[in-house]
Structures are given as C-alpha cells and as structure tokens.
Amino acid sequence: MSLPTVRRIESEGSVVRDCPGTRKHICCGYKTIDLIEGCPLSCSYCILRGYLNNPGISVRTDTGAVIEEIDRAIASEETHVLRFGTGELSDSLALDESLRVNGPVARFFGERRKALLELKSKWAALDHLRPSLNPYVVVSFSVAPQRMIDAEEKRTSPVSGRLRALKKAQDWGCFVGLHFDPVIIYEGFEKDYADLIDEIAGTLDLKRVIWVSVGCLRFTPPLMKLFLRESRANLLHGEFIMGEDGKFRYLKTERVRVYRMLYDRLLEKEPGLFVYLCMERADVWDEATGREIETSEDLTTCFDRRIGQFYGGSFAWDSTKRASQGT
Amino acid sequence: METVGIDKIHVNDRSFCVSYPLEDELLLASVAKFGVLVPIGLLRRDYPVIVTGFKRLEAARRLGIGALPYVFLDIGERQALLTAIHDNMSRPLNTVEKAFCINKMLAAGFAVEDVHEVMTTLGLPPRENILKAAVSAAWAEDEAKSFIVKHQLPLSLVEQLFWFEPGERHEIIRLAGAVQVSISSFREMLQLMMLLKVKRGAIDFRQLDGAKDADAIRRSLKKQTHPLLSDLEEKLAGLLSAAALPPHIKVRVDPAFEKESIDISLRAGNSREIEEALKKLERLTGQGLFRSIFELTHGTPHRV
Structure with a gap:
C-alpha cells in the first residue's frame, strides 16, 4: 500500500481516552489509544470522514510517554478489566508494518498482565507483530461479506485474508475478536451474512473467539450528505431515522431483525460465544438478544465475566478487590 | 452631463453584468418619471462596453430612450469587474447575482483566495462546494435561474438542485x-x-x-x-383517530419510533376534568389502545 503523508508528533496532549460512545446508547466501556489519527483504507462509510478534517495521518512517536499514560489508566482502574484499542481513529494494522507503533505497546500489555490490548483492523498484515504478540493482545478483524468489501472497503484486505490472519493469530496462541460492524442492509444481505458466518465457523476455532460485536451502519448528518452526493446506493439502501444521539440509524424494527438474525446464527455455530451489540439501546438489546442490558455498566460487567472465563487465574487481577465489589 | 446614444455602445456585451433579472419594475417607473439620473459606467473602447448600469440601460431601452448619461472608467478589465460588483453591492443581491459575481471573477482569472474574500463579503461561506454551486447557478438555464430568484434559494440548496x-x-x-x-x-x-x-x-x-x-x-x-416508517405512521394515525381523543388529552410518540416510551399529557382546569380524563384513559387502556401503540414503538413482536 502506498503510504499517505504521515506527520510524526510527540506529546500533543492525552492519547488514552474513553471511547466516545454515543448519547442514550449502551457503550462497552472501551478505552482508546490514539497512536495514529487518520486512515489510509478510506472506507466509504467511515465515521472518520465526518470527524477528522485533516486529510493527513499523524502518528505519536513518543511511545514511552504513551505507555506511561496507559499504565496510569490501568493503575487507577479499580472495578473493571480495562480493554484498550488502537483502532478508533485509525486502523490498527494498516500502517503498522511501516510505522511499527503497536509492537512496544503490545509488549507492555504482555508484561503488565492486567489489562487487554485489542488490535482492530481490516488489513491482514500480522507477521511483523508476531514477536510482540502475547495472550494479553486480542487480534480482531472487522468482517463483512466480500461483496460489501469490494464496493465500500476497496482498499482493505479481502475477508478470506482477514480470516486467515485471525486463524494464524489463534495458532500463535492469541485470543481473537470479530466485529460485524457496520452491518449494511442491501438486497440479499441476509444470505451473504449467513454464508460469511459459515465461512468464519469453518476457519476459526469459535471457542477461542473472545468476543464478537455486531453494530448496524450509523453515521452523522454530514456523512448522509456525502453519501447522497456520492450516490452510495448500498449504504442508503435501508431505511434510516435520526437516532436520539443525532446519528442516522436503521429503523429500530430493522435493526432488531438484523441483530436477531446474526445473533441466532452465531450462537447456532457456538452457543458459548459472547456476542454484544455496539452502541445500541437497552430495548434493542432486550428485543434482539433477550438479554437485559440496561446500562453501559451492565455491559462492561459482561466483559469482565467473559475475560474471567478466558483468562481465569492467569489474569494478574486483584481478585480481593473484585470480590469486595461483588463483581 | 454628457450623454451617449445607446446605438453607440456595445449593449450586448455582458462581461461585467452581475444583475439578474435586468427587468426592474420600480426602476422602470422611476426612469419613466425622472429619466436616467445616475450615469452608466463605460469602458473606453471603439464601441464602449458597459460596466455599471445594466438595469438602467434595460429600462431606457424598454421606454424607448435613445441616449443615457455616462462616465468613462479608465481602468483595466479586472478592475472593471470589481467596480461592477462593488456598484451592485449597495443593494441586496439575490443568489443568482452572487453567483454571477463569483463565476465572472473565476472566468476573469482572479485567484481563488480573492474570490473567497468576495464570497465572504457577499455573506457566503468561502467553501469549494458553494463555489461550485455558484458556477452551476451562473450557467443555469433561465427556468432554473428564475426559480432560484423567486424562491430565494440559498446556494446550499442550489447545490442540491444541481x-x-x-x-x-x-x-x-x-x-x-x-x-x-x-x-x-x-x-x-x-x-x-x-x-x-x-x-x-x-x-x-x-x-x-x-x-x-x-x-x-x-x-x-x-x-x-421510508415505506416501513410510513406504515408505522399510518398505523399510529389510525389508532389515534379511532380512539377519538378529546383535545385536552395528547398522546405523543417519537416520530422516529425509536423511543419505546410514549408521552401522554392532559390539560385540566379543575379536579372534575382530571377525573374525566383519567376515566377516558382507563377506558382506552382497557380497549387496548396503548398496548397497540407500544407494539409500534417496540417495533417488533417480542422475542420468545
């Protein structure tokens, strides 16, 4: 991939943030590490097209300071197992082979053994990171039917390549994550997603998938203008309303239909999978999954339990603290 | 004041014309009564080219006036365009006229920064999409231009129209x-x-x-x-219509059918009115009105 203009920066404010979440919707309590801002993959629906007004890419090079900041965040957390990700304002892996920014951070998580780092990507280049990977790094890929990748994620790796990379990560001993996000409603999407789930189940060991997120396409009003101007028929195929957070979302009845379909299909493949909805309302959680997730705290607690299942006693967590808080 | 015969000037050269439409009934009435009082501005040529006063010229032609007061402007063409724009800024310009200003500056080879500066003076955001919309409007067919002016469409809407x-x-x-x-x-x-x-x-x-x-x-x-949303709206309207709610009881549902809760409000002037409203609500609850509305706001049959 040709590298766009990259600006290297140091110490420009805080790099660890709470995931911005969205008003009146349930958030998983993720923490973002903004090592890179800007993305070369240029997915048509990317929320960054509406958020970032600087077309270039900036990279934090003061890794030591970044790690110190992560360490402080871990030390100050008393209730939950923190999950961090570098894929919020960029793709975690798209530029990493050239920039090598994730390696030191990944190694830190392996040494600290008290929180998880998630590398979230659509770019299947993982080999360079192998020496830095460890059980405290979750390798995740966004997945979508190849038809949508061809149309809307043109510069990303094909889904088969992403799944092969995930399988490789599993073979190396990592837990992996899957993100069905954004799910796009288009003519025939149901069958494409069913086939995709079959392909996933045929490739990965689903018992070693730590989490699966599902989130329907949502976007800000400036992106709606852009999609109209660019005549994005796939993205605008479904029926959108303005959500309480000021973003366009599919009509609730459609979202519930999509979530139920994916949730049921995924659990059919592996009943023990932990599937969560990204940025959804409590009533949608209930209607789609039958689970009562009323608050962001409820969901974060589900993550703690899931991490407990996967890491058990190997996780360097102060169990007395958790017991005293009844989690 | 010296006058020039209309037949002596290049009346069809609209290089510096930023007025649209040229017909102005108020000006026509004024010229009919007082004649053309303010001289038009001309660039000195074998056949002088008009820089300012296109509307006055049009009024004079319609009234059969053969000569107009004038002044020669000894300036270059770019300066002439800026003069024409500045001259017209003394009155509120419509969207097409603003578009003419921008388009003519671009055609005359002004730097984009200079065009942006004039856009700001004209009250337009100096953005690429607005600039493109202005060019589209300037080149538009007369039907579109007239519509834009009649409905006072801003350039952001012109962009969508084009x-x-x-x-x-x-x-x-x-x-x-x-x-x-x-x-x-x-x-x-x-x-x-x-x-x-x-x-x-x-x-x-x-x-x-x-x-x-x-x-x-x-x-x-x-x-x-939005066929699904329209269907929900129609079902809700049907339910509320059948319920025949009195005007002092209002039932409001989130127009996007996103919130599962509904708002019920009542207005009362005394205790008796409250009791009656509550009885009415109780009857409607018994008849299943609210259950039916909640089915719409939940958006789907409950998971079993």
Whole structure:
C-alpha cells in the first residue's frame, strides 16, 4: 500500500481516552489509544470522514510517554478489566508494518498482565507483530461479506485474508475478536451474512473467539450528505431515522431483525460465544438478544465475566478487590 | 452631463453584468418619471462596453430612450469587474447575482483566495462546494435561474438542485412551481428526491403529479424512501383517530419510533376534568389502545 503523508508528533496532549460512545446508547466501556489519527483504507462509510478534517495521518512517536499514560489508566482502574484499542481513529494494522507503533505497546500489555490490548483492523498484515504478540493482545478483524468489501472497503484486505490472519493469530496462541460492524442492509444481505458466518465457523476455532460485536451502519448528518452526493446506493439502501444521539440509524424494527438474525446464527455455530451489540439501546438489546442490558455498566460487567472465563487465574487481577465489589 | 446614444455602445456585451433579472419594475417607473439620473459606467473602447448600469440601460431601452448619461472608467478589465460588483453591492443581491459575481471573477482569472474574500463579503461561506454551486447557478438555464430568484434559494440548496440531471431538474422545478414551497419544505423535498434517486436510480415524477401541496409531495416521496416508517405512521394515525381523543388529552410518540416510551399529557382546569380524563384513559387502556401503540414503538413482536 502506498503510504499517505504521515506527520510524526510527540506529546500533543492525552492519547488514552474513553471511547466516545454515543448519547442514550449502551457503550462497552472501551478505552482508546490514539497512536495514529487518520486512515489510509478510506472506507466509504467511515465515521472518520465526518470527524477528522485533516486529510493527513499523524502518528505519536513518543511511545514511552504513551505507555506511561496507559499504565496510569490501568493503575487507577479499580472495578473493571480495562480493554484498550488502537483502532478508533485509525486502523490498527494498516500502517503498522511501516510505522511499527503497536509492537512496544503490545509488549507492555504482555508484561503488565492486567489489562487487554485489542488490535482492530481490516488489513491482514500480522507477521511483523508476531514477536510482540502475547495472550494479553486480542487480534480482531472487522468482517463483512466480500461483496460489501469490494464496493465500500476497496482498499482493505479481502475477508478470506482477514480470516486467515485471525486463524494464524489463534495458532500463535492469541485470543481473537470479530466485529460485524457496520452491518449494511442491501438486497440479499441476509444470505451473504449467513454464508460469511459459515465461512468464519469453518476457519476459526469459535471457542477461542473472545468476543464478537455486531453494530448496524450509523453515521452523522454530514456523512448522509456525502453519501447522497456520492450516490452510495448500498449504504442508503435501508431505511434510516435520526437516532436520539443525532446519528442516522436503521429503523429500530430493522435493526432488531438484523441483530436477531446474526445473533441466532452465531450462537447456532457456538452457543458459548459472547456476542454484544455496539452502541445500541437497552430495548434493542432486550428485543434482539433477550438479554437485559440496561446500562453501559451492565455491559462492561459482561466483559469482565467473559475475560474471567478466558483468562481465569492467569489474569494478574486483584481478585480481593473484585470480590469486595461483588463483581 | 454628457450623454451617449445607446446605438453607440456595445449593449450586448455582458462581461461585467452581475444583475439578474435586468427587468426592474420600480426602476422602470422611476426612469419613466425622472429619466436616467445616475450615469452608466463605460469602458473606453471603439464601441464602449458597459460596466455599471445594466438595469438602467434595460429600462431606457424598454421606454424607448435613445441616449443615457455616462462616465468613462479608465481602468483595466479586472478592475472593471470589481467596480461592477462593488456598484451592485449597495443593494441586496439575490443568489443568482452572487453567483454571477463569483463565476465572472473565476472566468476573469482572479485567484481563488480573492474570490473567497468576495464570497465572504457577499455573506457566503468561502467553501469549494458553494463555489461550485455558484458556477452551476451562473450557467443555469433561465427556468432554473428564475426559480432560484423567486424562491430565494440559498446556494446550499442550489447545490442540491444541481445534483440532478437537467431533465430531472426541470421536473422538480415544474412540480415545486405548481405548489407553494418554502425553503425548508423545498429542502426536505430535494433530500427525499436525492435519496429516492440513489435508492432506485430514477424518480417517477408521474407519481407526484396532482399533489395538492408541498406536504403531499413530501408524504408521497417519504412513502417511497421510508415505506416501513410510513406504515408505522399510518398505523399510529389510525389508532389515534379511532380512539377519538378529546383535545385536552395528547398522546405523543417519537416520530422516529425509536423511543419505546410514549408521552401522554392532559390539560385540566379543575379536579372534575382530571377525573374525566383519567376515566377516558382507563377506558382506552382497557380497549387496548396503548398496548397497540407500544407494539409500534417496540417495533417488533417480542422475542420468545
């Protein structure tokens, strides 16, 4: 991939943030590490097209300071197992082979053994990171039917390549994550997603998938203008309303239909999978999954339990603290 | 003051004309009564070219006046264009006139920064899309120009209008011209039409013929772009209509059917009215009105 203009920066404010979440919707309590801002993959629906007004890419090079900041965040957390990700304002892996920014951070998580780092990507280049990977790094890929990748994620790796990379990560001993996000409603999407789930189940060991997120396409009003101007028929195929957070979302009845379909299909493949909805309302959680997730705290607690299942006693967590808080 | 015969000047050279339309009935009446009092500005040429005063010239021609007071402007062509723009800024310019200013500056080779500066003076955001919309408006067919001026469309809406093909634009103008449209209703209409075109590849304008007002056009478009939401709206309207709620009891549902809760409000002047309203609500609850509304706000049969 040709590298766009990259600006290297140091110490420009805080790099660890709470995931911005969205008003009146349930958030998983993720923490973002903004090592890179800007993305070369240029997915048509990317929320960054509406958020970032600087077309270039900036990279934090003061890794030591970044790690110190992560360490402080871990030390100050008393209730939950923190999950961090570098894929919020960029793709975690798209530029990493050239920039090598994730390696030191990944190694830190392996040494600290008290929180998880998630590398979230659509770019299947993982080999360079192998020496830095460890059980405290979750390798995740966004997945979508190849038809949508061809149309809307043109510069990303094909889904088969992403799944092969995930399988490789599993073979190396990592837990992996899957993100069905954004799910796009288009003519025939149901069958494409069913086939995709079959392909996933045929490739990965689903018992070693730590989490699966599902989130329907949502976007800000400036992106709606852009999609109209660019005549994005796939993205605008479904029926959108303005959500309480000021973003366009599919009509609730459609979202519930999509979530139920994916949730049921995924659990059919592996009943023990932990599937969560990204940025959804409590009533949608209930209607789609039958689970009562009323608050962001409820969901974060589900993550703690899931991490407990996967890491058990190997996780360097102060169990007395958790017991005293009844989690 | 010296005058020049209209036949001695290059009346068809509109290089510096930023006025639209040229016909101005108030000015015509004034010229008819007092004659042309303010001299027109001319660039000195074998056949002088008019820089300022196109509307005065048009009024004089309509009234059969053969000569006009004038002054020669000994300036270059770019300066002449700026003079024409500045001269017209003393009155409020409509959108097409603003578009002419921008388009002519670009055609004259002014730097984009200079054009942006004039855009700001004209009250326009100096952005690329607005600049492109201005160029489109300046080159538009007369039907579109007249529509833009008549409805005082801002350039942000002009941009949307020119997203459509010329044939579609003609249909849109015809349709909107047949009903009363406000800027906001026209904006909503255009957005729905854009969405419909993206979704279906084309708009069947025959389906919209006969709509008696802008709201009917909006509803018809929305039924096509949002069939599920329109269906929910119709079901809700049917339920509320059948419930025959008295005017002092209001039931409000989130228009996007996103919130599962509904708002019920009542207005009462005394305790008796409260009791009656509560009895009415109790009866309606017994008849299943609210259960039916909640089925709509939950959006789907409950998971079993």
